[in-house]
Amino acid sequence: MSPVLKTVHLVKIYSDGAVPVPAVRGVDLQVEPGEFVAIMGPSGSGKSSLVHMLGGLDTRTSGEIWLDGRRVDTLSESAWALLRRKKIGFVFQFFNLVANMTVADNVELPALLAGASPKEARERRESLLGALNLTERADAAPGQLSGGEQQRVALARALANQPSVLLADEPTGNLDSRNTRDVLRLLSDVHKQGQTIIMVTHDARVASLADRLVSLFDGEIVDDGRIARRRTGTAGEVIDLR
């Protein structure tokens, strides 16, 4: 099996200020199809810079990025943008929905941009909104939705083009416990269906859904390993009322 995404000694140095600031310092990462990778680390450890580079939202300083067997960091900006529409889904902490488009149009747009026919885009939208219990909100404007609903729409939008990789940057950072639960359920479902997910998060509940944890510190990977799936025992092992 060839990796869906690979980086080779990836480096990002921000040189806007007086002193160059290294954010990512030589990351070698390989993600297999269907893997769910959580990326954790203190703020300033380079997590966001890393996923932004993986999604082509930020340029690398040096190193290589490979997506579906193709080197992408050397592509022109427009070629990268085209490829991204087809292969990458992105969810952020703030939903970034298009305010003056309906929920349905927000979700259909990426599929259309990726080259799907209007019929395919509509079917995909209907199935995603259905899975997220948002069918009745299809004609609403994003502003009429609660934060949790907006994040579910953002997730549906990110999945609309059936991306090779779903990238997420603190997708539950802004949500209360109940809405986090909805997002968790969806992530877990699409992961079971084989969706590859790479997610930056501080939220241990979300991270615990992943198969694998990559820890960043000072721009470098300091830990990369599987999260053990134990056969769940009884509550007594995790909760102690004394």
Add this chain to the structure above:
Amino acid sequence: MRLHLLALLAKEPAHGYELKQALEQTFGSAYPSPNIGQIYVTLGRLEKDGLVRAVDVEQSNRPNKKVYYLTTKGREVLMTWVDEPTEGPRVRDEFFMKLVLAPLTGIADRMALINRQRRHYLSLMGDLNDLLSRTEPGDNVAVLLIEGAMLHLQADLDWLERCQEDLT
């Protein structure tokens, strides 16, 4: 468990097995099922301290069972417990001791300890997620108990991150 049993007996007199059932029903699936032996031992001690009184009730074809009542002294102790603020959690963390002490011996590296612990916490969190998904959403007490455990675990992970920033 002493005060939990007193609280249940304040509602109505009961025998040991009924108390076990009442605990299970109140706290739902998240509560580690109480050991019946431990309940009887605790009731014995409460009786010795004069906080409960046991009365033998005859049963046909079976040995007598003991029904426990709350005494006036027991009610006072219970009231005091309810009226006082409850101590907050104390930070006395086994892992933290290990993290501080183990590297001094030269047998462990702090970064490695932290990384392993982080994955362990996430694995525990996975268990809590599973437990939550198996719990009836309407079972408020059980859901809140699990959410409480999750929030504590999240705090432990955040603390781990602070340790990593300042100790490695």
